[in-house]
Amino acid sequence: MSKELKPGDWVDALDGISKVIEVKHIYKENYPLASTSNNELELGDLLNIIVIYKIFCDFDGKLRKRNAIQHCSIKVCTPICNESQAVLDKLKKADQSSLAKFDNLTQKKPFRNNVTTWVMIPKPFEVGVLTAINKEFDKEAFTFNELINELRVKLKLDKTWCFFGNKTDEVSQVVLSLNNKNYSSKDKQLLFTDFSAEVF
DSSP, X not given: OOOOOOTTOEEEETTEEEEEEEEEEEEOOSSOOTTOOOTTSOTTOEEEEEEEEEEEEOTTSXXXXXXXXXXXXXXXXXXXXXXXXXXXXXXXXXXXXXXXXXXXXXXXXXXXXXXXXEEEEESSOOHHHHHHHHHHTTTSOBOHHHHHHHHHHHTTOOTTOOTTOOOSTTEEEEEEEEEEEEEXXXXXXXXXXXXXXXXX
């Protein structure tokens, strides 16, 4: 990982000279991720750091006019270098009104962070079970573990049932697309607002 950043830091982001709004830590959870090679990590290990930032200008000093708030992995977001600092200092002296406007810029719409994973559920399986759970979670955010616990209760599965194994002809694979906003989390677990499901 790159050097730890904090809100208010000036950085060189992919899009230009920017200021950090938030830093989000993403940890390894117990759901499988097809898009990430993280088998060597233990539950609770740091998986990634996401930086939410606002872009002041490009690396030549041209002010950013639209879509100024972005997010990326800390791997591609570094503390401001000397060259960028010189560009920034020059702009600060020449255009203080634009800097003041930039300082007041806030994030109005959260970023959507979708996590796709899967579980194995014994047949016969009714999609309506997932629909009912989705409605129950409608008014509050939930973790993946809370979703799994609710599935276990609704399907009357005992604690020995493994949602990530049991690959036999007697199970259905359910692909879950879980929706998270702004990488919000609790106790090293992402908080989801809702989900969709497809049964195979």
